Structures are given as C-alpha cells and as structure tokens.
Amino acid sequence: MTTLPTLPFTGRSILVTGASSGLGAACVRRFAAGGGSVYAASRDQERLAEVAASCADLPGTVRYGVLDVGDASSCRAAVADAVAAFGRLDVLVNNAGRHDFRITTEVTDEQWHHDLAVNLSGAFFTSQAAIPHLLEAAGNIVNVSSVAGIHGEAYSAAYTAAKHGLVGLTKALAVEYLTTPLRVNCVCPGGMDTPQVHNIDIPEGADWELIMRISAKRGFMTADSVAAVVCFLASDDAAAVHGSIQLVDHGHLAG
Known part of the structure; x- marks a missing residue:
C-alpha cells in the first residue's frame, strides 16, 4: 500500500516572486508548510522579513532577497541567489505583477512599458534564467496571470x-519543452482580497461597475485559496498537468 507524503515539498527549492504580500506571501507560507525551501523575492525587504518570520514555526525554510521584476538583470540575479541559497531550483512561481487602472487615451509611453515589464517581461527573464536549473531538477514553472489574461478588462x-x-x-x-521533464502551467485568478484591492486608484471618470463586475456574485477570494492551486500545480500530484491554464475565479468566466 502506497502512503502519500505529508510534506510534499521536502527537499524541493522554490523561488516565489512578488512574495512580500498577497498571493505571493500565501504561496511562501504554503510551500514552507509543505516542507519546502523557499526563496521569497520582492522589492520590499521589510515586508519579506515579516513573511519569513510568519513561517518560523513551519517545517520548511524561508530565505529572502531583493527583486525588481521590471529589471531583467535583477530577475536573473534572483534566480542565481535562490540557487546559491539552496543548491538547486525545483519550482519557479512567477507571481510578481501590478494592476494599475488607466484610461487608455491617457496612458503614457512610460506607463505602457512599465506595465508590460512588470507583468510579462519579468516572468520571461526569470523563466529564461531558471529553466536550465529546472531541467536539471525535473522541476516546473507556475505563472500567475489573471482572468484579464482570458478576457478584456x-x-x-x-x-x-x-x-x-x-x-x-x-x-x-509548454510546447518547446514538451519532450523534457519540465512542466509549465498558469493560474488565472479572479479578484482576491489582497492589499492591492484595498488600495485601488480609480482614474477620474471611470465606471466603477465595469471594474467591480469581477466580484459581482461570490465576492473576493482569499489569497490562500489561490495559493492552494499554485502549490498543487507545483507538486507531484500535478505530474500529468502541463501547458494548462487554470481559472481560479469563483466561476466568474463560467457563463
């Protein structure tokens, strides 16, 4: 009779970007609770220290360091730091991102390039640096997109x-590495009850109902409920899951 491991991330090293609050912090805690060695990366070192302290009684290990996800060299350095901290890299969670609401005709060149750098380019450069290590470890990548990656907002x-x-x-x-042990998956969360939600800066003249329709029926999800899906995809339980786009949105896009 096969017994399931109680600590699924024992012996695994995990890099989580955007780890200082919200979903990133929830992922760090879940991986640490599963026995993982977690490298938490973000610009906010003070909040990262608080996240690490909150994991002190968990079976895993948490270390942390600086990451400016909008800077390619910083992305590469974070991967190198994670590997240096634990000697290997098994999981990369590209969670870092930022959602700023702007009226399209008022978006500046700088804002456009910033939003793409933080929400897309950073994940590319971090993945690019991590892939050689993940191939060696037969590891995986979990990208955190959004329901905005499926429909318009x-x-x-x-x-x-x-x-x-x-x-x-x-x-x-997923297609490029189909014949290798590397797995790559994506989570698309709906509205979560995170600090970012409570600090939304709405542009003058914007329609509040258009923005808030995402949580019209069941309200906001907890970050931990989404972190549970991230950790599942990163675990051996999802060994057959590759190239998937997982909606985690309280059924918002089901209709």
Whole structure:
C-alpha cells in the first residue's frame, strides 16, 4: 500500500516572486508548510522579513532577497541567489505583477512599458534564467496571470495585454519543452482580497461597475485559496498537468 507524503515539498527549492504580500506571501507560507525551501523575492525587504518570520514555526525554510521584476538583470540575479541559497531550483512561481487602472487615451509611453515589464517581461527573464536549473531538477514553472489574461478588462489595456501575453508564454514554453521533464502551467485568478484591492486608484471618470463586475456574485477570494492551486500545480500530484491554464475565479468566466 502506497502512503502519500505529508510534506510534499521536502527537499524541493522554490523561488516565489512578488512574495512580500498577497498571493505571493500565501504561496511562501504554503510551500514552507509543505516542507519546502523557499526563496521569497520582492522589492520590499521589510515586508519579506515579516513573511519569513510568519513561517518560523513551519517545517520548511524561508530565505529572502531583493527583486525588481521590471529589471531583467535583477530577475536573473534572483534566480542565481535562490540557487546559491539552496543548491538547486525545483519550482519557479512567477507571481510578481501590478494592476494599475488607466484610461487608455491617457496612458503614457512610460506607463505602457512599465506595465508590460512588470507583468510579462519579468516572468520571461526569470523563466529564461531558471529553466536550465529546472531541467536539471525535473522541476516546473507556475505563472500567475489573471482572468484579464482570458478576457478584456476596462481601463486595463496594458495589464490585459501583458496577462494575455503571460498565458501565451506559458503555452509556448509548454510546447518547446514538451519532450523534457519540465512542466509549465498558469493560474488565472479572479479578484482576491489582497492589499492591492484595498488600495485601488480609480482614474477620474471611470465606471466603477465595469471594474467591480469581477466580484459581482461570490465576492473576493482569499489569497490562500489561490495559493492552494499554485502549490498543487507545483507538486507531484500535478505530474500529468502541463501547458494548462487554470481559472481560479469563483466561476466568474463560467457563463
């Protein structure tokens, strides 16, 4: 009779980007609870220290370091730091991102390039640096897109374009590495109850109903409920799941 492991990430090294709050922090805690060695990366070192402290009593290990996901060299450095910390890399969670609402005709060149860098290019450069290590470990990538990667969202042209791009990146990598042990999957969450939601800056003249329709029926999800799906995809339980785009949205796009 086969017994299931109680700590599915024992002996595994995991890099989580955007780990200082919200979904990233929830992922760090879940991986650590599963016995994983987690490298938490973000710009906010003070909040990362708090996340690491909250995991002190868990069976896993948490270390943390700086990452500016909008800078390619910083993405590559974060991967190198994670490998240096634990000697290997088994899982990459590309969670870092930011959703700023802007009226399309008022978006500046700088804002457009920033939104694409933070929500798409960072995941590409981090994946590019991580793939050689993940191939060696027969590991996997979990990209965090959004329901905005599946449908359109008002006042979010750059964000929506970037998140659609992240879905496309997932599919492209899944096909490119089809004959290798590497798995690549994507989670598309709906509205979550995170600090970002409570600090939404709505542009003047925007239609609030268009923005909030995402949570019209069942309300916001908890970050931990989405982190559970991320950790499932990163685990051996999802060994047959490759190239998938997982909606986690309280059924928002079901109709």
